Amino acid sequence: MSGKVLVVKDLSVAYGKVEAVSKISLEVGEGRIVTVIGPNGAGKTTTLSAIMGLLPSSGQVAFDGCIEQVPEVERMVVRGMNLVPEKRELFGTMTIEDNLLLGAFQRNRHGHRDHLETMEEVYALFPRLKERRHQQAGTMSGGERQMLAVGRALMAKPKLLMLDEPSLGLAPLIVREIFRIISELRRRGVSILLVEQNARAALQVADYAYVLENGMVKMQGEAEMLRNDPRVIESYLGLASKHQEMLAT
Amino acid sequence: MEALHIIGEEHQSLAAILHAIRFMLKEVAAGKLAADLKLFQAMVHYLDAYAEKRHHPKEDLLFHRLPQRTADGAEALAKLGLQHAAAPQRMAALEQALAAYVADNSRFDNFARAFETYAEFYREHMMLEEDVVLPLLRKHLTADDWTELDAAFRAEMADKSGKDGKAEDFSALFSRLVDCAPAPIGFGPRPFAN
Numbered sequence: 181m182s183g184k185v186l187v188v189k190d191l192s193v194a195y196g197k198v199e200a201v202s203k204i205s206l207e208v209g210e211g212r213i214v215t216v217i218g219p220n221g222a223g224k225t226t227t228l229s230a231i232m233g234l235l236p237s238s239g240q241v242a243f244d245g246c247i248e249q250v251p252e253v254e255r256m257v258v259r260g261m262n263l264v265p266e267k268r269e270l271f272g273t274m275t276i277e278d279n280l281l282l283g284a285f286q287r288n289r290h291g292h293r294d295h296l297e298t299m300e301e302v303y304a305l306f307p308r309l310k311e312r313r314h315q316q317a318g319t320m321s322g323g324e325r326q327m328l329a330v331g332r333a334l335m336a337k338p339k340l341l342m343l344d345e346p347s348l349g350l351a352p353l354i355v356r357e358i359f360r361i362i363s364e365l366r367r368r369g370v371s372i373l374l375v376e377q378n379a380r381a382a383l384q385v386a387d388y389a390y391v392l393e394n395g396m397v398k399m400q401g402e403a404e405m406l407r408n409d410p411r412v413i414e415s416y417l418g419l420a421s422k423h424q425e426m427l428a429t
Numbered sequence: 430m431e432a433l434h435i436i437g438e439e440h441q442s443l444a445a446i447l448h449a450i451r452f453m454l455k456e457v458a459a460g461k462l463a464a465d466l467k468l469f470q471a472m473v474h475y476l477d478a479y480a481e482k483r484h485h486p487k488e489d490l491l492f493h494r495l496p497q498r499t500a501d502g503a504e505a506l507a508k509l510g511l512q513h514a515a516a517p518q519r520m521a522a523l524e525q526a527l528a529a530y531v532a533d534n535s536r537f538d539n540f541a542r543a544f545e546t547y548a549e550f551y552r553e554h555m556m557l558e559e560d561v562v563l564p565l566l567r568k569h570l571t572a573d574d575w576t577e578l579d580a581a582f583r584a585e586m587a588d589k590s591g592k593d594g595k596a597e598d599f600s601a602l603f604s605r606l607v608d609c610a611p612a613p614i615g616f617g618p619r620p621f622a623n
Contacts (some may be wrong), residue, residue, distance in 0.1 A: 308608065308616050321612035351452070351614035352445035353583055357607040359601065384438055407437070408567050 184242075185210050185340050185371045186231070186261075191221070193230045199224045201395045203239065208340060208373050213366050214372040215382040215403065215414060220394035224375040225266060227392070228342050231373075232256055232263045244339055252303025257286045260339035266348060275342035276309055276328055281315050283335030295335065295406040302331040305361065323354035331362070334370075341365065342373045347381055359385045379416035383407045391416075431579040432491055433563060437588065440555050441486045442603060446472050447548045449606070452614045454541045466531050468609050468621035469540075473527055476608065479599050480551075481516045487585055489513060492562060492580060498569040504559040512554055523547045 186208040201223040208214045216224050230237035233251030234275060241248045243261055246397045270279050284295035291350040303310035312320070317328060326346055333341055343362070346354040359381050366372060376382035383389055389406045391399040399406065406412045450472050456462035492506055526543030529536040570578075611618035 316611065321616065323607075323612065351448065352441070353449045353607050353610055353614050354616070356442055356445045357604060360590055360604070378436075381441065384434065384441065404430060407434065413564075 182387040183210050184208065185244055186373065187240075188231060189240040190239065190243075191227065191230055191237055193226050193235055193237045199395060201230065201237075204392070204395075204397055206390050206397070206400075207214050208371050209388075211366060211369055211372060213294070213362065213372045213385055213386045215376055215378040215386035215389045216392055217376055217389060220377065222392040224377075224392055225344055226395075228263060228373070228375055232342065234260065234263075234318040252337055254286060255361055258290055259334055260335045260337070261342070262333040262338040262340070263342045264329045264333045264344060264346065266344040268325050270317045270328055270332070273316055275314050276317055276320070277313040279328055279332055280309070280313075280335050283332035284393070287336050292337075294337075298335055298337060302334050305334070305364065306331050311374045315356060323350055323358070326350060326354075327356060327361075330358075330412075334365075338370060340373060345373045345377060346374070347376060347378045355381055383412075383417070430567070430575050432447075432487070432575070432582040433566065435582050436484075436491065436558075436563070437490065439479070439487075440559065443476065443484070443551070445479050446475055446606070447551060448601060449614050450544055451548060453611065454544060456493075456611070457537065458541065462611055462618070464534070464537075465609065465618065467623065469527060469578075469608070470531070470622050471602070471607060471609075475599070475602060476551075477520045477524070478597060481520055483585075483599070485513045487582060488558070490581055490585075491566065492550055492576065494570055494574055495508065495562065495566055497570070498574070499565065501569070502562055502565040505557055507563065509554070509557060510557075519550065566620065578582050588617060 184207050186206075186255065187217070188206045188318050190203045190205060191201060192199060192203055204223075204227055205421055206216070206227075207213070216227065224234065229235045231241055231251060233248075233253045233256050237251075243251075243256065243259060246259070248256070257287070271282070274282075277299070280299055280306065281295060284298060288295055303313075308324060309328060309331055310359075312324070315381070321329060328343075330343070330346070346358050346362070350358065357380065362372060362374065363385055374382055374386060383403045383406055386403040389400065389403045390397050391412065399409070401409075450469065453462060453464075453469070457464045458556070488509075492509060495502055495506060523543050525538040526536070530540035607615050609615060609617045609619050609621040
């Protein structure tokens with residue numbers, strides 16, 4: 181397990197009698213960006229939620245060398261795993277700074293008193309948040325909210341950051357900036373599990389990728405390999421997606 | 430095939446800038462946004478300095494390898510070669526339209542039309558590369574070709590002086606553009622300062 185921050189084996193999740201995710205196995209190496217791409221409804225978000233302990237699942241999740249029999253959210257956060265959910269889930273009536281401080285809550289509760297230093301690190305990464313730190317989160321634009329959501333997760337000083345559709349609903353200019361920041365986080369040593377429908381952007385930034393369809397891993401490999409795989413190009417990087425990206429207004 | 434990765438990255442950045450200018454022009458035309466002329470100038474500069482001076486030379490390096498391996502794609506390559514050669518005139522037309530608009534805001538429509546002409550051309554240009562030429566490169570170039578090209582691309586990326594000898598940090602410029610562009614396409618609006 182050396183060098184692997186996350187090892188998932190045969191993870192299955194069912195909603196009643198319907199199996200949404202079926203025996204998925206995946207790994208995230210230290211300091212690597214691993215992406216899970218696939219169409220809407222493939223089970224990507226369900227997979228992240230189960231790893232984080234937000235959904236009951238079967239199979240095995242080993243995080244940072246320790247097997248979690250039943251992943252539980254609070255414990256996972258304390259151990260260094262964090263999730264930026266698709267809907268950001270910020271507290272709109274609280275200030276940006278208070279939202280950030282909430283991200284450090286569990287860490288602070290366990291005796292760490294480095295939240296002010298961490299906040300300065302987050303502000304260095306997102307200067308916009310510092311400028312607006314006393315404003316309510318509900319006044320922020322979509323791109324700013326995504327930055328705040330990432331910043332809040334970073335306040336917990338995660339070893340593994342899981343991002344669920346960080347580009348969703350954002351303009352191409354902001355998507356490029358968000359993915360630049362994701363690369364910067366890798367450079368700073370954070371391992372990243374990135375779930376994305378924007379396969380083109382995800383495969384550009386990732387080291388390794390899994391293609392999820394109908395709750396199962398259909399393909400996997402180095403991102404460079406998948407970027408140049410005819411099946412991936414046809415299904416996920418093809419003409420339609422490029423037209424959409426280049427013409428979107 | 431790191432070279433293909435870099436080309437893809439650069440296309441995404443350029444497409445994002447084109448999208449941003451188009452959005453702002455529509456908003457200005459609709460009276461919903463006050464034009465930030467310096468931001469328009471900075472974005473057009475990005476298209477010039479990044480696309481024409483740094484991106485196209487890399488593509489030329491890449492595309493010249495194809496005829497050495499196959500006759501396929503000759504027509505597309507010839508077309509792209511002409512388009513790359515005409516880049517200075519194409520950019521000059523856009524810059525002149527912008528300069529006229531900066532001097533006289535009644536020339537807005539003229540600039541908007543010039544930009545649409547440029548953007549539509551550039552979209553088709555990138556699509557031709559991605560749909561015709563890049564697949565042929567993937568298919569026909571050898572492992573040795575990719576080793577050489579990847580090394581050449583890495584060297585070019587490390588050389589911040591650029592082909593025109595001017596040092597420019599395009600990543601930092603891109604971040605500033607995002608910072609100043611109005612929501613929902615950017616984190617602004619805020620005035621772009623040189």
